[in-house]
Amino acid sequence: MRRLFSRSSNPAGISPALPTNMHRAVTHPIRRPIAIAAHCALWGVLSIGAAVGTTAHAQSPASHAAADPIKHFDVPSGPLATALSQLADQADVLLSVPGSITAGKSSPGVHGDYTVPRAFDSLLSGTGLQALRQDDGSYSLAPMSTDAGSLPTVTVVGRSDGAASQAEMLNPPSTVGSKIPVAQREIPQSVSVITQQQIEQQNASTLADVMRYTPGIEALPVSSVTTSYIARGFPITTFQLDGVPTALTSSSVGAPDEDVSMYDRIEVLRGASGLFNGFGGDGGTINLVRKRAPSTFEASADVGIGNYADHREQLDIGGPLNQSGSLRARVVAMQHDQHLMQDGTWQRDQQVFGTLEADLTSTMTARVGASYTKQFGHEMYGLPVSTDHTPISVPRSLYLGASWNYTQLEKSSEFVKVEQKLADDWKAKVAYNHVQYSSFAAYGIPNSYVDPTTMIGNPYSLSYADKNTQDSLDAFVSGPFELLGRKHQLTLGSSYLHQRDRSYEYLINPDTGLDIFGDYTASILNNSIYSDAFAGGPQSNYTTVSNQYALYANARISILDPLTLVLGAQATWWNSTVTPDSNPYYNAFGTTYSHDSSGPKFTPLVGLVYDINDTYTAYASYTSIYKPQTSYTSFDGGILKPVVGSQFEVGIKGEYFGGRLNTGIALFQIDESNRAFEDPAHPNFYLASGKARSQGFELTASGEVLPGLTVQTGYTYVDARALDDSLTTGGNFSWQPKHQFKAWTNYQLPGPWHKWNIGGGAIVQSGMYSLDSGYHDTAGGYAIFNALVGYEISKNLSVTLSGTNIFNRKYWSAVEIGNGNYYGNPAQVMMTLRARI
Incomplete structure (x- = not known):
């Protein structure tokens, strides 16, 4: 039976002797203490860190060279990890x-007849690394500057596990649909x-940048600092931080478009996602x-x-803080300044993130951390x-609006996470997140x-906070x-x-009498008509407090x-x-006090996963x-009835080249009722009686197609429509295009060009x-193209x-x-210098 779950590390750090035809991963950390200087100058940190070496023990291969047999090798150029896996496979070591x-790092490959040590030397040419042979005939990779007496004992991989490791780097297991790491192929x-x-x-620097190339996701700008995400015709309103549910602010539309410098990866589930998200969204979950503190010293800058006065700086540094490596830390800092496409507009993003991780016992690990983000x-x-x-058709560079337009968003978060390994391969995890958002706009x-x-x-x-x-x-x-008699997971x-x-929210400008109901007309080309004298004007102020409690269970039953x-x-x-403001002057819309509750409500998930063969599931x-x-209230002041519905999905997932390439085809149908639409008799209030259906299919591929050639691509067809006439009286249903194709590819050139990559x-x-x-406000389709070229200047520096x-x-x-129409960005160019230790 094929393994369903990702491997776990050896909790005791024990390395039993293995026959040479068996392969496994075991980690033995032997580390020097490293002080992390977070406030050092950017390049000063890197040059100091370059001199810091990690020490360990290994055996020189010199005494074995004479007896080495000659073997034939055929390893193409490409990413170094892939080339090493193929050489270890062909050498049977x-x-x-x-x-x-x-x-x-990349490798020129190796072709011809060599001894194993010579093959490694050829493969590692120009990488600054060497393969050192151990007493048991295995090999260990180390920097050229590391002598044979100081090589650390590290993760051991062989032919099969090396390929599996590379596969998991390209298509790692996901927790977004299962709480525990599960191969993407096994998630229904x-x-x-x-x-x-x-x-x-x-x-990609922001979450919106990442989502624009994620298959099946439509990223719609709501402002310069927020973006709304649509999948299968429905908004994505549920997010997770390290698997813990979080929510969007109830008074705003869209998610804060923060920088992704503090995130290691982003997992996306498309479609209904209520199982681990409380009352989950219909569009999906992100x-x-x-990022976690690394077990060895790492630093990058x-x-x-770019054009539009665009410049971005990022520092990422981390490693162990004590001799045993049981205490580790990481700090990430970023600043991004840019001019926007309209004349005179600009934006600055700042972010800092820090985390501390400790092995409290041999079976317990704790993580704490905090972050702060500011966008204005x-x-x-x-x-x-x-x-x-x-x-309206105007030049992209034309600025329309007040000279004092300003937006600011601040987000701070703190988190604690504890993991305890229990008997019989069971684990317990507890995680807490505290998040604060503060926004202001005029x-x-x-x-x-x-x-x-x-x-x-x-x-x-308009002004709001x-x-x-x-x-x-x-x-x-x-x-x-x-x-x-069978093994299952719970x-x-x-x-x-x-x-x-x-x-x-300030609704009326008192100086001019302009209000949001549009009873004033003027040329929108005249930017001098706006006044910022908001103080004392009527407002709409209210407080929303909500609580959500959930109990969940998930079982993977091997029939x-x-x-x-999957149940x-x-x-x-x-x-x-x-609760609205008690002063009517600050309750311009006449919002009334309301309280609503629900539960227990049950959200089921039933799935079947069938392995057709080693390739298809x-x-x-x-x-x-x-x-x-x-976020919606009726004219009588009550909260609308909840949206109810269901999703059916069937598909086939493929896994090629040992998991290095994943493919998928999915067919889906989502039905909903009680959708909010604007009350035709009472503008700015809503009714809950809309019915809708979204159906379609997706084709996706992600991973390595050929040595050195990686792809991320997908085609999505979505037919989302109302099943009644509710949407003819106001409100919106789908902003997602019916047809959408996305593709991204990167190629590490072979042979003498191996230091170059194009994408x-x-x-x-x-x-x-x-x-x-009853009218369709429309915009035509489009095709846009991006490109890049990269060069590895040295083993520590690339551009x-x-x-x-x-x-x-x-x-x-x-x-x-209304006024929610946005041009896509014009042509932009950026040169990025990356230094790594």
Whole structure:
């Protein structure tokens, strides 16, 4: 039977003797203490760190050379990790490789008849590494500067495990749909994992950058600092931090578009995701996995410079803090400054992240950490639509709005995570997250509808502030059990999420009498009409407090060797209270006090996973949808009834070249009712009676197609429509295009060109629309292309030149009623210098 779950490390660090035809991974850390100087100058840290070596023990291979037989080798050029795995396979030897020593390195390959040591020498030419033979005939990889008496004992891999290790680097196991690491092939839903290598290759700096190349995801800008994500026609409203559910602020639309410098990878589940997310979203879930403190010293610095006065700096440094390596730390700091496409606009992003990790006992590990993110700038809000229900056509560089437009978003978080290994391969994990959001914005906005000839519209001034606090706790146990002579897997847990959101919104500009109901008309080309005298004006202020409790269980039942039954269920309790300001002057919309509660509500998941053969796995799954609508209120002041629905999904997943290439095809159908739509008799209030269906299919591929050639690609077809006439009276359904194709590829050149890599990507999609009073506000489809070229200057230094929208296509990246229409960015170029130790 094929292994269903990812390997776990040896908790005791014991290395039993193995026959030479067996392969396994065991880690034995022997480390020197390393002091992490987080406040050193950027390049000063790197030059000091370059002189810090790790010591250990190994045997020189010189005494064995005379007796070595000659073998034939045929290893193509490409990434060093892949080449080493292939050479170890052809040589039939075990090779010890520290986890990060091959990162970012390539090999010219080796072809011809050699002894094994000579083959390693040829393969490692120009990498700064050497293969040192041990007494038992295995080999250990080490830097050239490390002598034979100081090689650390490191992770041991052989032919099979070396290939498996490379496969997991390209397509790692995911926790987003299972709580525990499970191979993507074994999850009965559509999952993508965007690795650190992919993030660097695509030169992605923000979450929106990452999502734009993630198959099946539509990233719609809401402002310069927030983005809304759509999958299968529905918004993604559930996020996780290291697997712990979190939520968007209730008064805002979209997710904070923060920098991804502190995240190791990003996991995405498309479709209904309520099993481990409380009342989960219908569009999917995004799990942000934080970076961890490394077991050996690592330091890196990235400096990027581009057009639009774009420059970004990042420092990442970490390692052990004591002799035994039981205490480890990591610090990441980033700053990004850029001008935006409109004249005079700009934005600055700052982020710092720190984490400390300790092995409290041989079976218990604890992690603590904190982060702070600040985004602020002078930007333009979205463009309005014209009276013919298309976005107005103006130059991308034209600024429309007040000279004092300003946006600021701050986010701070602290976390604690403890993992305890139990008997019989069981584990217990407890995690706590505390997150605070604080946002402020002031805008002069050109509102809909605009006469395309005269440019007369309904401009107004708006200011709002929001303070949101979240506390989330998640605890679970997982492990194997035996029943009826077969081995199965069980996960049992609970979660809690508390959220308090305080919103302040100035609705009227008192100096001019302009209000949001559009009873003032003027030319939107006149930026001097806006006033920022908000003080004393009417407001809409209210506080929302919500609590969510959940108990969940998930079992993977091995029915037959090739057949696994996945059963999951979650019981959720929820309550929410909306309290408006007691002063009517600060309650301009007339919001009334309301309290709503629900539970226990059960969210089931049923899936079947069938291994057709070593390459293909078929699956089918069903899950339900139950989603409260706290952001919408009816005219009588009550919170709308929750959205209810279901999702069916079937598909086939493929795994090629030992798991280095994953493919998938999925067919899905999602049905929903009680969807919010605007009350035609009472503007700005909503009814819950809309019904909708989304159905379609996805084709995806991710991994290494040929040696050195990696791809991430997907085609998505989505037919999302209303099943009644509710959307003809107002409100929106789907901003996702019916057809969407995304592809990204990177190629490490072979032979004498092995230090070069080239890459490119394409996003091609059909048009988008939103619905407004029976009209389609539309924008056409587009195709944009990106490219990059990289060069490895030395083993510690590389440079990359990347370009986005290289043909400077003018297109709409978001279309919405009112003023939510955004141009996509014009052509941009950035050169990034990366230093690694």
